[in-house]
Amino acid sequence: MKRSSYRIQQLAQAFAHTIPIVDETATHRRWRPGIGPFEEERQLEQLREEVENRGLIEVTINYEEPYPDSSRRVDLLLDDGGNQLPIEAKLIRFRRDNGNIDPNMYKSVFSPFPERSSSSMLTDCQKLAESGFDFPCGVLGLYYESNEEAYEELRADRIAEKFTLDVGYWYDIPIEPICVESFSGLRHPHHQQGAVIAWELTEP
Known part of the structure; x- marks a missing residue:
């Protein structure tokens, strides 16, 4: 495995390990207890802090660093001895707090x-x-998903496959799925388990 692929997998594994730990105390004022309902930015903040506190990754994780060519900011920037690896992160949470499908x-x-x-x-x-x-x-x-998700098409491995195909179709950017790191045992009734899915983009 390439060093960059290993670093991406290491981060995915660290997040998957940390999600159930953060879930134990994550309480939202509006939603039911558990990390699942939290907004993307807050989830990433909590996970990054826990990963760093536990020393689960061997590189520095910088946050919200600006893109070189614009004012946009990248979610995570791994610094491996001066070698920078930018990573964008997104929630994939198809069910709302009440269990209904989120159409957006x-x-x-x-x-x-x-x-x-x-x-x-x-x-x-x-x-x-x-x-x-x-x-x-x-x-x-x-x-995130419930323990008894009705839609097989929403499984993490299926999402990893579809996303890979879509990136190639729309942008012709070389992309490779790196890993699907599972977690389970979460408190929320509809965000009970899931996975951290990771991909690597390489130069066209």
Whole structure:
């Protein structure tokens, strides 16, 4: 495995290990207890802090660093002895706090159409490719589901496969799924288990 691929996998494994730990005390004022309902930014903040406190990764994790060629900021920037590896991260959470399907979540993951106010996980790949950062780059998906998810198409391995195909279809950017790191035993009734899904983008 390439060093960059190993670093992306190491981060995915650290997050998957940490999610059940953070879940034990994560309480939202509006939603039911557990990390699943939390907003993306807050989840990443809690997970990064826990990973660092436990020393679960061998490199420095920088946060919200600016892109070299724009005012945009990348979610995570791994610094491996001066070698920088930018990573964008997104929640993949198709069910709401009440268990109903969130009609906006599919768009936030798979939409190829950039919008001024937001971006999807798919358009994040295009942003990374045009960011001015050197390749390779990484993408992380924090996926949550219930223990008895009715839709087989929503499984983490199926999402990993579909996303890989979609990036190639829309942008012709070389992408490889690196890992699907599972976690379980969460408190929320509809965000009970899941996986951290990781991909690596390489130079076209």
